[in-house]
Amino acid sequence: MTQDARTLLTPDRVSAGQAKIARVVSDLRRVIVGKEQVIDEVVTALLAQGHVLLEGLPGLGKTELVKALSRLLSLEVRRIQFTPDLLPTDVTGSHILQEREGRREFVFHAGPIFTNLLLADEINRASPKTQSALLEAMQERRVTTFGETRPLPAPFFVLATQNPIELEGTYPLPEAQLDRFMFKVDIAGVERSVLEEILLTRVHGEPPPLTPVLSASELNELFGLVDAVHLPRGVANYIARLVAASHPGSSDAPESVKTFVKYGASPRAAISIGVASRSLALLGGKPNVGFDEVRRVAAPAMAHRLVLDYAARLEGWDGRRVVAALLEAVPEVERGLPRTLEAR
16 A cells, blocks of 8 residues: 555545444444454454454354354355365365366366355364465465466455364364464353343344445455554554564563563564554544554464463463563563654
């Protein structure tokens, strides 16, 4: 996005974009009750055109959230139930020998990955070989089979789920796979008051009916608005220092990072924080990114990208706790630089 394009981000356009996003968020909160932060994080990643890994116990609405998104955004959605016997071609598609006009030839039959919104249910139950079928698709929005590359529909999102407690028959996602997810969103249990509301308003647990609120063209316009949100140099400097300090070899790394982290976050983490901060700013009706947006997206964007030492588990540290320590240790403005830098 050029500087000329940024000048088109007028207050009216920001307000109109925020209103459209608010309609999506409001309807999602009618479907998934009591999970405001989860919904905000998923919508933030979606507007930033990123993929999301949802982790939570069964029955907390992960699948229903994806289905509701597809209805509200008029997107085609397909679901893959990942199992140990799933093959890569079950995801990407395969060539089938068919007879046409007296000749036999191989014809490509597209797999379920050729969609707008792919629900990869229990992704960690598939073998590493099958999981790897998603790598090219998630990064480059295309699929290569038998030496032929085919573009995926636009937009293309992967919303994957995994159960954190069932470890038998699962394959932990490799670091390269985790790095493709812009956000990892943790879904906790349900409060008593939420359960009571569900019991009183949904006899069989069915969610309320939804109608589309955004067309494909409106969604593309929102993508453009997110890209046009201004990221000040001072805020970009803060993001860069946060990610750099996640590496134990960095001079700015806090003691917790040096003790519990083997490998820090990748450059893709910095890019994810930047674009997600833009998305969150638009969600809040702001034409520019502030430090607050960075702090709010840092955990879902960075925690899953940190490779922790075995001592971390023994001491009760996880990725989100490390990110919290980073946010405490790294100042918003680099020492020795004028604070006015943040506005440039």
